[in-house]
Amino acid sequence: MEPAWRQQGRGRGRSQVGQQGERARPPQQQQKERERPGGAGRGATGTKSEPPLAVSVQTKFEEIRKSNQAAAQRLAETRISSSSSSDDDDDDDDDEDVDVKVDQKDGKRGKILASTFTTYTDQTGGDASGLARTGQYVTDLFQSGALTCLICIASVKRTQAVWSCSSCFSLFHLPCIQKWAKDSAFLVSSITDEDFGQKQHPWPCPKCRAEYPPSSTPNRYMCFCGKLQDPPADPWLAPHSCGSVCQKELKPSCGHTCLLLCHPGPCPPCPKMVSVSCLCGKAKPLPRRCSNKAWSCQQQCNKLLPCKQHTCTQPCHTGDQA
Template structure:
């Protein structure tokens, strides 16, 4: 394997100077250095659009960090080089003030807890989620950041150095590269995503016909020849251009028989196994009865009436009876479980299904438990008592007849005046927002000193 690596270091920020001309020349010098390095790195990527897009994104992050143009999307203030920060490393890589994202995460988690309580659910850490303010990807409450780390996550509380990129440790990034190639990022600690792996490796095309030296991040390639892989039918080969993923289903057409062999029709090769609408009707092993299954492949099996047989209720066993002889009833009580799941069939041993309706008289309680009565087992029991329990709004009673305690949400209109004092709330009746504000104030931890 050829393993050529390229290390790209983010351009350093020059120290502050009292001379505007010196500072300007430094910025011009480092801007030229940045452009030269990225130009050489882009040449390595060839015509790969994704890698060029990643590099341009990294260059934009570096330029913004070096010039101090980064802004927090929560407070909309400029992020200074000495400010503790947090970046979304899952998708958008946006940078925020650490105390801003902590406050954002705590308030979002508390709101999720309030919503869970109003739904009578028990909140837990997995359900208390907060989202990145930019890309909206989900984080759990336990993932609210508590410590200021550098971009690569190795150094807590990175010191501010005018010669090192702000919020960076200045060491090799070392994060795993995209596409799980097994190599790590060779850039110095940097904001934004890591680029695709630039190492050279030997790789085969998708169909395996051509071997070539490719960049590791883009080692999977098409030779633009015919695939010629054997398809699932094990008869025909793929005629598509060398491609990624599995080959498409075989579309070759031919005459194929159904599973029982009665019907023959023209079908596509991938759909050659099918069942017709005719019953099988092949003779079973006994030679007297026919198979009652639908169209199927393979042996029909032995006659189910051969060997030991029982009466319809299953209490008496008969041996040595021919499969074409009807077994008589035993005369005992059936005793099979009825559909209610509590009582058994009281009739004599009989052929066919048991009675569907259980008529055993039992004492039942209504749903709310305030009334009892003797009724047949299959009959539901309700009373006329109206539930007086308050609904979730805390104002109106349920009023549902024979309520089992699970009262539905209030269907009345809120109709309270909004804070503008000019309009009324059009939402369904709900608890006052005072409850919500009290809950948040009692559950929000202090963020001072973070």
């Protein structure tokens, strides 16, 4: 057995040789060994340079969230701008101020409305109280999305061919109402008619259900007053209007015609001034609006009753009283 001093010497020799061998290796090789997976250098440097997993995930989440918010904002702004300009017929320059555009548009619409109602207001001394209902129909023509076809549930554009119900004055796309009339008549015929297809059935308005005969099925695009076929889009007229005086017979019938320019909706009350007596006929005639010409003098009627013996003791009234 070797002495202890020999064993220690051999150990020291091996340790020294190992250290000398490590020093003898080139620096590039030593660097590569440190960068190997599982090496001491890798473990020491890797844990310090790489961020923790939770921090990395949170950072990516914040970046994606901000990116999505920015994209959603751009999309919303694009859609709002496109929807507001899709139905705008004004050819103003893009670099003009927005407020100026709105003022110009409102001023133009005001002039169109004024020209439509001028003949009427001239008869009433500027009083437009009777135009409230008709004015709303005309105003809706200029507002994007205000009018909707109840058949296809799409907006009625000012350049599209339309048909207007004479009872409720609703607007429908011409192709939509044509298909509606055809399908409605076919459906009624197939259910009620024994001799299928032999009898003509009326078709109803999709909104108010007013019935129209088969001969009234619209086959042409007409203006509101019915004088002009395919009315051109005039920027200084109400959409779908021919610009002529309406001249429809007023209801209730009074012998006068509508004084407005070709318009949607109902004709306003007759504005003409007429001279009429009271309901009982005893008072002197007074000038009254034709649409509100009936008036009572509040005196005792004194008309002979149907019994032919007594007279009416009621104040001036309409009709006969027993």
